[in-house]
Amino acid sequence: MIKETAKQIEERFSQIGFNIPISEIESRLDKLVNEFKVPPEEARRSVVNYFLKEYNIPRGDFYIQQGEVPTIKVSDITTEGKWINISAKVVQLWDNTHESIDQVGLIGDETGTIKFNKWAKAELPPLEEGKSYQFKNVVTDSYQERFQINFNRTSQIEEIQEDIEIGTQEVEFSGVMVDIQAGSGLIKRCTECNRALIKGVCGEHGKVEGTYDLRIKAVIDDGVSVQDALINREVTEQLTGITLDDAKQMATKELDQEVVLIKIKEGLLGKYYSIKGPRLDRYILVEQISPIPPMEADKVDALLTQLEA
Numbered sequence: 001m002i003k004e005t006a007k008q009i010e011e012r013f014s015q016i017g018f019n020i021p022i023s024e025i026e027s028r029l030d031k032l033v034n035e036f037k038v039p040p041e042e043a044r045r046s047v048v049n050y051f052l053k054e055y056n057i058p059r060g061d062f063y064i065q066q067g068e069v070p071t072i073k074v075s076d077i078t079t080e081g082k083w084i085n086i087s088a089k090v091v092q093l094w095d096n097t098h099e100s101i102d103q104v105g106l107i108g109d110e111t112g113t114i115k116f117n118k119w120a121k122a123e124l125p126p127l128e129e130g131k132s133y134q135f136k137n138v139v140t141d142s143y144q145e146r147f148q149i150n151f152n153r154t155s156q157i158e159e160i161q162e163d164i165e166i167g168t169q170e171v172e173f174s175g176v177m178v179d180i181q182a183g184s185g186l187i188k189r190c191t192e193c194n195r196a197l198i199k200g201v202c203g204e205h206g207k208v209e210g211t212y213d214l215r216i217k218a219v220i221d222d223g224v225s226v227q228d229a230l231i232n233r234e235v236t237e238q239l240t241g242i243t244l245d246d247a248k249q250m251a252t253k254e255l256d257q258e259v260v261l262i263k264i265k266e267g268l269l270g271k272y273y274s275i276k277g278p279r280l281d282r283y284i285l286v287e288q289i290s291p292i293p294p295m296e297a298d299k300v301d302a303l304l305t306q307l308e309a
Helices: 002-015 022-035 040-054 233-240 244-254 258-268 294-308
Strands: 083-093 101-109 112-119 132-143 146-151 156-160 170-180 185-189 211-221 226-231 272-280 283-286 288-291
Touching (some): 112 132, 185 258, 211 233, 211 244, 226 233
Parallel strands (some): 226 283
Antiparallel strands (some): 101 112, 170 272
């Protein structure tokens, strides 16, 4: 098993012009599988990644597609380094400050959602939230034990008319709001692609005027785990009592948008909430949020104390 896997790895590196001693490959595989009891497929990925870094080889060169590329669903993505075609809707575009990444966010189909990275060097057309596309020649990858899809120069993007339904699972989570992250409060969005602007600049369309929006990027802690939550304008207005017009007036009066974020933090941080909504990657998209009464919050604290005992 180890010798066969090592041979496959050695041959693939040889095909792209790198001669790596098979003995080194076997040695690393053997140590991971037999000494550290790492699953064979995980050991294979680890060894490949080691030599990619050691020889400074782009991942795309090693994992370049061979043969016919299959068309699959999001739920079929169970390993990295596979070239695929997939039809999906852009669920979210995330804020991005990395120059090497053109766009990052979530795409999904009826079977679930997955993160994507579109590299700047790929020079692919921009994606828009809410639109559906056929993605060809994209490669699966993983980051922090979560699968994702990467677009590069060989990838193709074609907008389709089908309105793909997103398969999500509604979840509930209760705890104390311990943080409200940067990018919350009164923000501006690009009128072309709807992504949040950073200092008046859209990562795709450059400096634009933008339109105002309200949102909260919250972190909820139940004492055991933390959960990221995205709260849209409608729910934010209901929760805080601050409308979008109110927020704009506050910012105009103080000549500073941060005054809105400060006001929201003063009203929400340290209080207990129960949230409900679909889970998309690491976020819960909050559709309902309810304050937990003090008595119930005391019960939560007591329960957590018992669990920690």
